Amino acid sequence: MIDIVIDITLLTFLAITAVAIVRITNLFAIIMLFGIFSFLSATMFVVMDAVDVAFTEAAVGAGISTVLMLATIALTKDQNEKQSVGRISWLPLAVVTLTGTALVYGTLDIPAFGDPEAPAQKHVAPYYIERSVPETGVPNIVTAVLASYRGFDTLGEVFVIFTAGIAVLLLIGDKRRKSTPGRNEGGENDA
Amino acid sequence: MSTATLLLLTLLLPLLGAVGIIAAGRYPNVREGVTLVTASLVAILVVIIAYRFLGGEEFALFVSEPIPGIAIAFRIEALGMLFALVAGLLWIVTSIYAIGYMRGLNEDNQTRFFAAFAVAISCAMGVAFSDNLFTLFLFYELLTLSTYPLVAHSGTAEAKRGGRIYLSILLGTSIGLFLLGILITWFVAGSVTFQDGGVLAGKLDPAWAGLLYALFLFGIGKAALMPFHRWLPAAMVAPTPVSALLHAVAVVKAGVFTLLKVTIYIFGGDFILSNDVTGGLIWVAAATILFASLIAMGKDNLKARLAYSTVSQLSYIALGAMLATKSGLIGASMHIAMHAFAKITLFFAAGAIYVATNKKLISELNGLGRAMPITFGAFLIGALSIIGLPPFGGMWSKWYLGLGIVETGQLILLAVLMLSSLLNVAYLLPIPIRAFFSKSAGGEQYTEIKEAPKTILLAMIVTSTACALLFFYPDPFYQLANLAAGGP
Amino acid sequence: MQDHLSLLLVVIPLVAAPVAAVLPQGRLPWFVALMVTSACATLAGMQLWAVVHDGVISYELGGWAPPWGIEYRIDVVNAFVALIVSGIAAITLPYALLSVEKEIPDHQIPLFYSAFLLCFAGLLGITQTGDIFNLFVFLEISSLSSYALISLGRRRQALTSAYQYLIMGTLGATFFLIGVGLIYAQTGTLNMMDLAERLPGVSGLKTIHTGFAFIMIGFALKLALFPLHLWLPNAYTYAPSVITVFLASTATKVALYVMVRILFTVFPNGFVTATPAADLFVLSGIAGILSASVYAIYQVDVKRLLAYSSVAQIGYMALGIGFASAMGVTAAIIHLFNHALMKGALFMAVGAIIYRIGACRMENIEGLGRQMPWTFGAIVIGGLSLIGVPGTAGFISKWYLVLAALEQQAWISVVVILTGSLLAMVYMGKVIEALYFKPVTETNIVVKEAPMLLLTPTWILVIANIYFGLDAEFTVGVAEHAARALGVVAK
Amino acid sequence: MLLTFGYGVFLSMFWLLLSGHFEPLLLGLGLASVALTIFLMKRMNILDHESFPIHLATRLPAFFAYIFREIVKANIDVIKRILTWTGKSISPQLVEIQLPQKTDLGRVIYANSITLTPGTVSVELTHDKVIVHALAKEAADDLSTGNMAQAVPDRVIDK
Amino acid sequence: MTHNLILRLVSKTVIPLIIVFALYVQFHGDFGPGGGFQAGVILGSSIILYALVFGLDAAEKVFPSTILRLLASLGVLLYAGVGVVTLYLDGNYLEYTVLADTQIAGQHLGILLVELGVGIAVFAVMLIIFFAFAGRGRP
Amino acid sequence: MYITASIAILVTLGLVLARALMGPTVYDRIAAINMFGTKIVLLIAVFSFLSGQQDLLDIALVYALINFIGVVAVLRLVAYGDFHSSGEENKK
Amino acid sequence: MDFIIGHYNYWIAIFLMMAGFYTVISRGNLVKKIIGLNIFQVSVFLLYISMSTVKGGAPPIITKGIEIYSNPLPHVLILTAIVVGVATTALGLALVVRIKEAYGTIEEDEIHRQDHSL
Amino acid sequence: MIVDALSWICLVAGGLVGVVGAVGIHRFPDFYSRQHATGTTDTLCAILILLGLGLQAGISLAAFKIALIFLFLILTSPTATHALANAAMHGGLKPKTDSTPGEGKS
Structure with a gap:
């Protein structure tokens, strides 16, 4: 049971982080959050028994990728996105909604999580x-x-x-x- | 020499000539020597082949089979022989003419001109000898491409515009419609080889056959049926020898020739007749004849008028083809030759006028006749032949066409034929009349104007003489036409 | 040797890549690459021969039997594609020597050839494998190296193009990954043959349909299928000449191969036609042919023009696939081969122009036809092939495509195919006009013909265009064989 | 040399504890790994007394006990402030403290200890002083008394 | 950052431990989570930490770019080379069984070598990438 | 007991995440992330006992390590704005 | 309810994917696009790993006394995919650096304005 | 048994400390004061939890690894905290300070 609680909580954190990443415009903060995102997903992998994957994701996602991203913004010196936050791009949103719906449709038949x-x-x-x-x-x-x-x-x-x-x-x-x-x-x- | 070798030689010789022309590009005399030698050789070859063909020999050559069932192959039959004969004989004349013309005007890029010319002839031969629609199509396209540099020769904006129209209509119709026709033929009949009696006979519902025929009719843009005739006047920007080649020898004749071939060997005259495949389409030809003539009357530019005249005359052949009766087909086939000789004379004359006086408009010609009697004499002969008056060759083809119409009993067509002859008179004859009998607007005497260079005159004399001769000795062409139409 | 043929084809370039990367500057890396590609072309030829004569080759990597291990499974289709890829690579390399020395800084040349070999190995890996995930891995090898190679173009737009390609390509690959995941969830296997066995039992599931859609979209992105083609014109325009030649004639072909493989071998017969996929292919093909051709007409950069033309040509192949008939797939495979030949020749010729004058916009190339007659000749013949004039390879493609369309009574497609040819005529006409019928500009008057080392490979392809236009027995035979091997049956 | 050897032994122990496998192959690999590590350390020039404070070993337990106590105290303090937070329970300060230690290592341990202990965070460490941010005045005062400075094991190095 | 004593000292202490840990991960992939890839990344991270704390120049002195490039190639070649060796021993590509007398021993050796190759390559490439990024824009 | 601990850690994570999202300064975010990393390490350690898989401790160790390197990288960036300068010039 | 719990993982993974996907296609900042791409990929990994989990299973490391293991195959696949992901990220970021040097900006709009194309 | 109880206490206490620390970073007004919450509670939380786990593990490899994690955290956490504060200081972030108690919120 605690597995599921951890699982669901972490997933929710992931979702919150992802939304924050989409919404925030400060690149530095985004990269920080991406680090969190990686850590969280790595922990998810641990919870879901994929220890090797967790190992790698932590080292790569939270480690190397983040460092490289930091190096990039250090080189580009642009720490803020110019695009306004409030602007919702409707076409991409439509595409994304469509894709998402298709995927959810695809999962309707899929065996339940953990089904042996x-x-x-x-x-x-x-x-x-x-x-x-x-x-x-x-x-x-x-x-x-x-x-x-x-x-x-x-x-x-x-x-x-x-x-x-x-x-x-x-x-x-x-x-x-x-x-x-x-x-x-x-x-x-x-x- | 074996028949296959002869055939191959006819195809390759002009190409070799082209290579030689390019190689000799720096030395105009050598270059033109090469042109003339090649042209003569080709003419001789064609005559030999015609002789042996009429003697009953078979000419066939297989090259390759790109797609299973579809070969690049050549076989000579009567109609192709006729076309090849016309093309082969007129090339040498045109070459002679062209040399004078190009030198007279000091044109640029003469090497390219002569080389492309030779390639075009080779392609025309390929069209003439092809054994199936595929091979024919191949050379048909190559012909278009090789003549494009000729049309756009001068490189001016106008020339390029003309060239573009030329290319786009010809390639467009051929790829868009003609190729489709070929594909459907292949799809329906499983073969695109020319066959006596047609390959489609009995395999296609007549209603569809009409549609398919329409694809061919319009797809063969070189036949210049309305509404796909625009390229022909547009191509008038080319130098006159090119116009001669386009309108008399290679290109347009390749078009109507193809149409005839398709009619006879793909559909088969009997199939068309018995199923009334061309019933509606024939009126397209009839309309083209009349409209083109009317437009021609309105043109002041000499070459433009001749161009529309060509459009009109080509439709005679299309008409004959669609009649599909024996006489109609004979008439159509013979008209290929007759019109070729007559129209080339006219163009030669037009070119001669341009070389000598730099004039292009009919309205400027008043009184020139006395300064250039040979030129306008030749023009008169050509015009009369086109009109179809004896004693010139043009009469024969109109005669057989008339016979064909009578056989089918469509008397309105006969009326069209008559009317168009009248129109011919109306737009062609005034030109020599003006030249000989009118006074120039300013009353000048054109003392300073002389006849065009000798080679030009020579060419004109040859072709105009031929026009007359063909009235008296139409035999070789008649025989071939008769054979093609399925006669004994 | 004989046993490991299909493996060596991939491993040789793979091993050569790190070697090339550490070689000193100079011509040695080039030489290594040349040797490797030539060897691969030979091997690919042998492989095709072996497959045609002895049937399907199955190679168990690591000695583990499929579906537990990875399998290389070669039938006529991939043997043919492998031959195209390695053949084009082998022809490209002699061409590359001078072109690369001109366009790439000296110290990057070893790395350049290393990346080139990786790209090459990746493409071959995709072609050879019988395992759908292994395919993904090699897809990424080839993609990553091609991003890098494209970015080496001389203009700064090369960078943005490569970036754009990277984003699109990665999205495509990830979509593919999602699709594979969904299908794996319902079948439990990754081996293509095994999937083919197991999929019929589950093909009604929503998961499978979604997975199928995602795989298709993913590869449509890689293939630059209209309307997912946006990356292609930029990438081809700004990449170094050699890379444009290579990618234009191989990368999209391989992507197309994967589509065909998945559509017809992995998924059960009839699955394609039961879903809207087939119709969508036709639709996208039609839209692609028309719109990309029209776009091509308005381009002022010759490379870009040809790139749009590539999009249109991909449309033709999509049409062929969309018919989902033996004839259609045959036509698509024929066109796959022929298009490699013609675009290879054209891009090589354009590359030769760039080699001489550094650019290839319409106003730069005016009158060059007379200064560079051989290059010009190559463009003319390549163009004719593109248009589909008989006597060239392009005609054979069009012929079969139209026949396939006629078979389906798809009249609109027929009209579109022919219209596409007409449009090709217009845009190639523009190029030829600029090259030949415009007066030579003052800067171009001193330009010399391209060096032999560039011309020879170009003309090899040009001659191939004509040869395979006059004798299509090989192409058609193999393509028909391939369509059979794929198991396509008529509707 | 001795240092190198000692460090090698230390790393070997470390390896064994991590590994828990005693097959010859893995032991061999372990040895190789340790050798490689030492080699790299030499290359990086980081093998010295600072990185291997074995000389402090004897004093460490006492120190840890001390520091642990301090940590607990610190936490209780902070927790109290957090839980009773009304906006007035803290009074942040910046103070500067002279460093008694003479070695870098000593200073570092001291600074870290400051951070770990009640209501103080070392903000800046220079050669002879440390700037500390304190949560409350008492904490700052506490530091100034120097109790902790005494506890930080330094004398061994100082000789 | 070099002047930050705390970081310097802590890093000095930690880096060797990370290296040993990385190597442990490298060689214990058979038994627990880990393997060549993870080890390579961790090892790379340790050098990155070194570069961050002691300066990029110092780190590049430890691993000059030529050496890294050689190592990267060496790593991939080691992996691919194992496959080639199995080909020589009449096996299929990467069929480790033929490497030794028994299947298990062969597999074991093969996996060990292969993982080593992965580790070396990943380590070198990670550093190459990091150095390239970090060194960009250096005056 | 592991359950209690893990729930407590989860709650902590949530609060820390909120701080990381809210900022307001960059340093707050970094601090939050550092703390987040530590807590994740603890969570995994606890989870390893919860599920009885002690291999997970290796992972926790790696997390701690990466977290540290990440924070150092961030700090370096904040302090110098790049990764290559030696920093000597900034010495006070 | 069981259905929802049984699919919660998938759906959140899909939601995350879409968040990443949206970032990639809607944002103009080149670095942010790369981050979006990363999120997209990581979420796909989550989807895969969700598929591999077996209720009551252990990590796929053979241990005495444990009978049920998670499916190791997706783990292997995702390990590879992670590597691919980091490779792509590194390359993408390198491109961003170069673009910044060439254009002076990493905003798509600005780049378009400078090129009047793409 | 006692060990169990002890580790129970440790774990729960650790968890609580963590939660309180997290609350702290929301309550304290500025960055530097939050640093106290993170820097100190983080360490104790880690110590307690790891101690709890270590007690459970007994003398084993797991215990060693826990010790290692512990060592790592104890080394790095204050270092990071310090470095962060240091960086913030250099970055120009001024702490809110006051010298007289009771006026924490200025």
């Missing part, structure tokens, strides 16, 4: 749970699946990170800000 009879729990997953130790000798099933059964995904994942590194180096890897005047040739009045 859900199809997702019945097909591939039990195999991993049963065979992980005999086949790989690794008690942490997530590691077994991650590194062995779906090791290729993880290889891809490492390459994703590597790509990000290459990309960041390409973009802002130069130690000094470039001041090449000719870079914007003819670009000013491009229609």
Whole structure:
């Protein structure tokens, strides 16, 4: 029962934080709140038994991402959104409502939260749970699946990170800000 | 030489010529030498082929099969032979003329001009010899593209505008309607190969057949049926040899030729006749004949008047095709040749006038006749041939068309034919009459004006003579037309 | 070797990427990339051959049997797409050498080629995999690297375009992820073949429908399907020439492949036609062809014009898919191939112009046709192919598309396809007119023809355009085979 | 050298306690990890007495006991103020206090202790003084008496 | 921040512990939550903390950009290389079973190496990214 | 008892979150976030005993760590406005 | 009621997604868009993990005496997805930095005004 | 048993301290005074709760990890508090101060 209480409370906090992030215009505050958001969602992962995910989300979302965002606003020196808070953009709102409705519609059929009879729990997953130790000798099933059964995904994942590194180096890897005047040739009045 | 080789040679020779022309671009004399040699060779080849064809030999060539069931292939049949003959013979004349014309006016980009010209001829040959709608369409489009630089030759704003109209209508109708027609044909009949008796016969509901025919009729924009005739007057911005090529030899004839081919080998004359496929459409041709003539009367620009005259004359051929009776088809086929010779004469004359006097308007021609007798003499002959008076070749085609109409019993069409002949008289004859008998507005004597350069005169003389000759010896063309129409 | 063919195709470029990243400046990274792409093109060719002759290849990564492990599953469809991707890459690289040296600062070149290889490997990974989540991972590899590569364009708009693409692309990928999640919730598997087995039993569920919709929208974003195409014109316009060439002729193709795969293999037959998806595809195709073509006409930047044209061409493929018939899918696959050829050639030619004069706006290129005849020739022939003039590859595509439309009695589509060709004629006409019929501007009078190293790859593609226009046996044969392999059946 | 070794032992203990596995492989990895850490520390130049205050070990328990008491006191104080909050129960102050400690470590521990203890937060720490924000005057006064300064283990370093 | 003594000292104390903890996470992914990725991030974080407190230049002296770039490549290559080795040993790609005599041992070794690769790569890339951001705009 | 503790922590979290949302100064937010992080660490620690999974303590440890680094980063940014200057010039 | 409790997780996750999504498509500040994107992604992760949970289950680490485990597969997927997310964020932020350098602003409107396009 | 009771007390007390501290950050008027609420209660709350848990854990790895968390919090929490106050001071945020008691709200 306490699980559910924690679960629901945290989710509510998440929702409040998210709304606040949408509404607030001070970027610094937004990033702070994003840190909270990450922590909260990581805690949600803990509550929902996804310990590895929680581990990673905390380290990445609340750690690296936040630090990078801070670095960005330090570099851009813009700490406030220019767009007025009160303005509601109707078209995006409509799109979002539509998407949300579609998703809610999609969840109507979905097995209830925690249902052990859900199809997702019945097909591939039990195999991993049963065979992980005999086949790989690794008690942490997530590691077994991650590194062995779906090791290729993880290889891809490492390459994703590597790509990000290459990309960041390409973009802002130069130690000094470039001041090449000719870079914007003819670009000013491009229609 | 084997038949296939001959065929291939006819197609490739102009292309080789084009390459040679580009290669020799820096030396005008060599370049024009190459042009003339190629043109002569092609003319000789075409005549040889015609001779052997009439002797009963089969000419066929398979190149490739891009899509299963649809090949790029060539096969010569009577109608194509006729067209090729006209194109091949007139190219050399036009070349001679063009050399004089271009030199006389000191035009820019002559190399491009001659090269594109040669490519256009190659394409026209491809159209003529094609064995199926696909191949025909391929060369039909290539023809449009290769003539675009010719139309827009001068590079002025007007020329480009003309070129744009030219391209957009021709490509537009062909891709929008013609291609659709081909696709539907393929879809319905499972074949687009030209066949005696038509591939569609019996496979298509007559009501739909009418629609499909309409697709072809309008889709073949080169046939310049109203309302898709605008490109032709617009293309008048081109230099005169080009106009000659467009209106007499390659482009428009390729259009009506295609129409005839579709009529005869895709639909089949019998199918059309027995199901009255073209019943309503025929009036489009009739209307075009009359309206174009009327518009022609109102034009003061000589070339524009000739252009509308062409529009009107092309519809004779369309009309003949849609009659689908044997005489009608013979008339239509022969008109391809007859009109070609006559109209090219007229254009040559118009060009000669321009080269010699820099005049483009009919109203300025008063009294010129005495200064340029040969030119206006040729013009008169061409005009008479177009009107259809003996002793000129144009008479034959009108005769057979008339016969065709009588066979179907649609006498109103006959009236149209008569009326249009009268209109022809009304818009063509005043021109030489003005030139010979009127005094120029200012009363000048044009002593300073001389005839155009010799090569131009030579070309005019050749074609006007041919007009007369064709009255007396229409045989080769008649034979081919007769064969095409399914005669013995 | 033979056994690991389909795997090596992905792993070789993947491994080469980090190597290229640490190589010293100079031409070595380029050489590595060239070798890798050539090797991949060869392997892809072998793979296609193997698949055509011996049937489907299944490769179990990590030695775990699917659906527990990840599987590479190659049939004619992905073998064909893999060949297109690696072939185009192999042709692009010789072209890249000079173009990149001109457009990218020296010290970034090793990283550039590394990112290029990653993008390449990502695209191949998407193509080869038989696991829907593995697909997502490789999708991200290719996407991330392409964002970076696009941002390297010389004008500052390259940055905003890349950003825009990043946002749209990530939204797309996330939508895809949502869709996969929903489907997983009801099937418990991620393997495509396994999904295909299990989906018929649950295909009536709302969750599955929503998941399907999200996957489709996600990939429609990646594919730049109208009206989700907004990122594409900018991205293609401002990216470095080489990247435009590469992405235009591969990235959207791969996205299209994924759509086809999911529509016809993963989801049961008839699912597409039972949902509004098929109609939406047709609708979007029609709208895309018309509006993007019209937009293209009004562009003054040639690259942008071609980019809009790409959106229109994607519309054609969408039409083909939307017909949901064997013929339609065949047509879409044929066009997928042909469009890669024609857009590759066109963007290469435009890149050659940029190489010489640094820009490609209409007013910059006036009269260049006479200074750069070979480049001009490539643009003309590429343009004709785009229009669909017979004798070029484009015609074959149009031919099959119209036939497919006729088969469905979809008259409006027929009209739209042909209208699209006409509009293509108008916009290509504009380019050609500017190149050739405008007098040479003073600055352009000294311009020389592009170097051989740029021209040769361009003309290889140009000739391919003509070759596959005259002999479509290979394309059509493979495409039909592919449509069969996908299991598309007529309505 | 001795310091390095000592620190190595310390880190090894740390590893073992974290790990709880005693298989040879993991022990080996642990050793490697410790070696790597030491290497990195050397590279970062942070391996010195400050980072490894083993010399204070003997005095630490007493200190912790003291500080814990202070913390509890502080909390009781703050809690009281919070719960009885009427808007008048605090009187924030800024005070400056001379530092008796001579080493950085000592000063830091002292400053942190100030923060932990009743109603005071160290705001600024410089070489010889610390600026403290106090919640109430009593707290500030309390600090000035220097009781805590005595408790902070400093003499070991001072020799 | 370097002048802030409290932070300096605390960081000095904490950083080695974080490093050991990161390595613990790296090698105990088999038994509990964690693994290469998390370890890489935590290790990276420790260096980031160092950079924050002791200055970016100091941190870059510890890990120069060339070394980081090499490490990143090394990490991914280690992972991919394990796959290549299995290919040589007649296995499928990443089929660790062939790495040792028994399946369990093979899997174990494979997973260990692979996770190590992940850790190195992630660590290096995280630092590359952070240094790039932090160093941008330096006068 | 774990339940009581976790509920208390949840209540605390809510209050702290409110402070983080309301501000008013940046420093208030940072302080709130710092406190939020600490409380989350405690929550996870408690939860680890509540559910009997002591592996979660590792996670709590990581949270504490990240929280610290995050706060340091924020502070650094607030103090210097960037991440690269050594700070010596600001020394008082 | 059971239905609502059983789907509460999903719905909140959807709500969060939509909040993120809305931020991405409606806000003009480039950094905020990235944050919105992050929220969107994290919420998707929540959705996934919600699916993996089994009532009364334990984290998927084999321990003696525990029979029911949560589904490990979504965990693995989300681990990968988190990495992808951070990679995207890093790249996006790097782009923002460059855009700021090139345009002097990180507001979309302002950028449009400067370019008259996009 | 006693251990249980002790840890019970610790946990509940810790929780309460936390709640009160959280109330404090709403009640106190300015940033610096709120710092007292966070800085001090945070620490005690952590100490008590971790102590409670540690008692439950007995001597085990878990206890060690709790100790580690404890160490971490105790090291970092005041540091962060101090650094924050420091930063606020440098950032120009003036504390509301008064020298005479009873006029806290000025």
